[in-house]
Structure formats: C-alpha cells, structure tokens
Amino acid sequence: MATYDFLFDGLGLRAWCGEKGSSDGPMTMAELLARKKTGGAEDGFALDSIWNLPFPSLDELNRACAQFARTRDMTKSVENSFLGIKDGLKAVLDPLTQPLSWLLEGALYLFAATPWWLMIFFLATLAYVASRSVRLMAFVAGALLFLAFIDHYDYAMQTLSIIFVCAFLCVLLGVPIGIAMSRSDRMQRLMIPVLDMLQTLPTFVYLIPLIFLFSVTEPKLYGIAIILYAIVPVVRLTDLGIRLVDQEVIEAADAFGMTKRQKLFGVQIPLALPNIMAGVNQTIMMSLAMVVIASLVSAPGLGVLVLRGIRNLELGVGLVAGLGIVLLAVILDRVTKAALARVNASTSVGRH
C-alpha cells in the first residue's frame, strides 16, 4: 500500500499503472534507512495522519504507480542523455579547444623555463609599464622574491601563467561579444541570461560536465572552466561601456558621416575604454579565484597546495599557499587598477 494509491484507483488508472509499484533495482539509501526505522514494514509510508502526508514526488508516486520513474532513474537518464551526446560534442569541441591546451602548456613551459631572475625582472618591468609607478614595481618585485624565498615560486608562476593565458583569451573573446551586444538589442536579450547563468552557476558545477568531455590530463579542461567563469565581467562592461557613450557624441559622429567602423574604433571603444578596463580587472580577479578551484581538476599552481592542506589537514601548507594567492591577487589588482587609472586620465581628465 502506498499513500497515493487512492489517486490512481480513483481516476481508474490502475490498469495503466500496472500491478504494483515496482522496486526493481537496488534500493536507495533513503529507502534503506526508512525501512530500518519502521521495522521493515513494506507499507511504512501509509497515510496515518495528515501531518505525515508525503509530497507527491516522483519516488512517492512510483510507489503507487509503476509508470512513474523514480528520481534516481531521472538523474540517471540525464546522465545517459549527456553521455549520449558526449561523443558528438567531444568530436566538435576537442579540435576547437585544442589551441587552448597548447597555449596553456606553452605558457606553463615558458614560465617554468625562464630563469627566476629574468622572470621577476620581466614581471616587475611589466608592472611599471602598466602603472608608471616605481613603488608598485618595487612591491611586485618584493612579493615575487618573497614567494621565491619560501619556495613557492614555481607554484606561483604556474598560477600566473594560467591566469595570463585565460584572461587574455577572455578579453580576446569577451570584447567582441560585448560589442555585438551593444549593437543589437536582440543579441543583448539573448546573452544576458547566458551571462547570468555563467555568473551564478556554482563553480564546481562547471567542472562536472567538463570532466566527462575532456580528459583530466588535458589543460584545456580547467582552461575552459576558468574562461567560462571569468569572461562574464569583460563582456558585460564592454556592452555597458559602449551603451553609455554620450549620445550627443555619437550623433556628432553620425552627423559628420562616420562609417560604423570609424565610429566603433574612433569613438565608441576609446570612450568605453575605462569601463572595458574595469571589466578586464574583474576578469583577471575571477580567473585567479577559479584557478584555485580548478586545482580539483589538475590545474597546477598554488591551488594544489591549498587542496593538499585540506585533504591532508596540513594547516601550514594550506595557509601559506593561501597567503601566496592573496599576494598574487594584490599584485594583479593593483597593477590593473593603476593601468585603469591611467586610461581614465587620458580620456576624461586628460594627458598633460
């Protein structure tokens, strides 16, 4: 006897349902526990009071009518359908994303192969070129030397190289998408739910289908996860920045007969640059957040140490690696913010 027997009996659907709610296949853990509690009675779920009325869920209905699939079967079929399209999807995505693997491998190799003194010099110079601030350059060099001193240099460089590649690809893909969104309202309506989903989907959820699609040994697995997660702000802010450009200036561009192309490169992008740069800053910070989580799927770097700290309860290893991540975050944030301030200065406050 099951709670909702009356429903199918009442509707005269007993014949359609078949004899009895079947429970072929192994029981779920919940069923086992319930059986234990009620002392093994088959109809332990019978309605004895309205307070105990179970929700008519798939499992509950299955008990009354075999035509209903159990939730376990439902998740199974989701899995099966994904596995069904997996091969086709893989055939398309694999060659398409192969360059990502090469880029990541190349960057990892390059960062590892460059001698430490050259690398730190190069990164400090890069910080100076972006920010024009000697203090910031000194801070970058100091932080990297400190990481090297505590033997975290290799991990930090792995993390950094992954961020460089992924953030670069985010900008490369994100800015054109943002431009397309700003030009067409339909494109914007189409993209906003996708961006919302990418932004709200828990980061671990990205990883699950990717693990099935690609081998865990391939760098593109975490590369794709990072790019999907980190591309959102640069797309959004490019779209927003272009839409926020002063309408009168756009009108002037039209009135003087600019082509769309002249308008885009001569007016819209330069005036949207502060917003785009703010998006790049966010994208870099989100790449850093994701590269740590991506260590779960074999992304090398400081995240691996954090993971080791959690798995083996090595408190010190985890905390020091966490500190290293904070240092990298501060470096990346300060340098991109300083670059952003310079862009702002040249468009609205002026070069002197």
Next chain:
Amino acid sequence: MPKEISISIRNLYKVFGAAPQDAMKHVLDGMSKSELMESHGHVLGLRDINVDMHAGDITVIMGLSGSGKSTLIRHVNRLIEPTAGEIWVDGENVLEFGEDRLRQMRRMQMSMVFQHFALLPHRTVLQNTGMAQAVRGEGRAGYEKAAHEWLERVGLKGQGHQYPHQLSGGMKQRVGISRALTSNAPIMLMDEAFSALDPLIRTDMQDLLLELQQELRKTIVFISHDLDEALKLADHLVILKDGIVIQQGEPQEILLNPNDPYIVDFISDINRARVLRARSIMTPAEKAGHVIVSGEVDAEDTLETIISRSNGDTGHSYTVMGDGKPIGVLDMKTLVRALVPSGAANDGMRKRAT
C-alpha cells in the same frame, strides 16, 4: 530679391511610437497631438512642416522645449527619419538617398554644431577641429593648416594641443564652430549651439557667428529657444509650437504683425527698440508726401539708435537711407507707437484713444 532655395522641407510629419504609419492615418484625419497620445500612445513630433531655407541665409527655428525644433533639424541630415514628407537639399530628395549617398552628403555638404559641443574627449582640439576631414580619410597633414586657420579665427590660436576638458564652455563651443567651419561644408546645422553658454559669452558667440557669416555666406539652420537670439541672428524666422509652424517670415515682419496669440505673448517681453529697424516701420517714400525732415538715418539703424539721435524729441522726422538713396520717411511719433507691442497697439491703445 529671390535667393536660391538650399533646403526645402515639404509636408513633413514625424510620429514617434511603435507603429507610426498607422498613427499617421489618424493624424491625416485631423487628430490632435493630445488625442493621438491618449488614444494611440503615439507622440506627434512634427505636423505638416513646410519651410524653405535660402542659400546664404540664417534660418532660425524657434520654439520652446518640446516644440519639435531639435527633431526638425535632425531631419535635414536624416539623423531622424521622417514618417511622411519630403526633404530637398540643393535639388535632391534626401529621403531617396541610400546609405552611401547619405554619408557622402553628411561628409561634404553639411556640418553640425551641438548644444553640449559633442567634442571627442580623447582627441586634442586640433584633431577635433579636423574631425570632418579625418572622417573623409585625410591625414593630419591634410587638415592641419585649415584647422589652425579656423581656430585662430574663432579666437583659439595656439590651443590646438589641448584637450576639450581643459577648455571652458565658451571655448569648447568655439572648437565646435571651428570644426564645422573646417569641414568647409556649405550648410551648417546649429542645434541650440549657444544655449548652454553664459549670457555674456552667448552674446560674444552670436557676434562671432554674424561676423563670420558676413564673409562666408553659409546656409545656416539655427535652433533656439531664445527669442532675442532668434531675432538677432535670423534672416528667416520659423516659429514652432507643438510640432506645428505657427508663423514664419522675416523677423521684423513677425514682430510687427504676429498672427497668433502665442507669438504675441512671446514677443511682449522683448526690447523692441533694440530689435526693430528703421526700414520696417518707415513710411515708404512714395506715400510719404512732403515732410520737413531733420536728418538722415540708415535703413538698418535700430530704433534705439534713432531715439538717442533725436534726444527723445518726438517732433522730428528723418529720411531713411538705403544703399545711399532715400527710401522712406520715419517720424518719431510712428517710432514711439512701434515700441508698444502690436497686440496692444492695434486693439487696446487705439480703441481707448478714439
């Protein structure tokens, strides 16, 4: 003296909304602006506009905010597409232009000056000034000489390397004007070009524009909500209200013979002595008969000038000279009467006197 018509607007209608063509039928059936808004949710921007703008003239389109004047000027270079009607520029129907021809016209035949200047903030003053040429594909070398010349003419010599944010509002608009002039287009559209400026700077800019116009003779379409400005600049004045032209003509003519209570209201506040000129209130020579005159005045003299010459004595009469010949007679009594707004002069004052 018939001048060549440069821009001709014929039966122009503009309806804003989701389905303007459907709403258009109701407009042609005579539905009013407020009825259209209420029953169909469409805004009637312009209704049956017919304006001829002569080459070399300043045509001022005047109206309060919401009267459709900015909408009208944007039809000339098709920044806004009309719902119905025709726009002819130098003998060509602009509405038949394809994208390329339209761009060509915007590049070569027209330039525009904006209320809030619309300069490119990331370009220098010089680059902004040469924007029209740069858009046409000329390099810096191509426009630099002309740009420097015009910057000097508008009083910005040696400031070419600065950025717009380093300039004051008046200076920014000087850049806006020099940009329009550097483009060397025969038609200049000026959308409330001086409205965002301080009164003193505004007067300066008006004088600058008139001075340049003396020599350049461009076809200027000027939008304004300020009657004093309109009367000062206009060769041809068009008064818009709620998207309808309620009167157009020579400004002196409108001032003396307003045909609508709205205009009477409008002109009741202005200083008529400064705006009216001898030629518009004189008695023509052939009708004047024999009068004893106490001097000569020029046809273009304002009443203010004549009053100060007469020292306030209303007994005098003057010969009005145009191009060195006497063309009429002006006696001070007529002059004083003309100082009273015409609505009052035609009805109130005379009725009470008799």
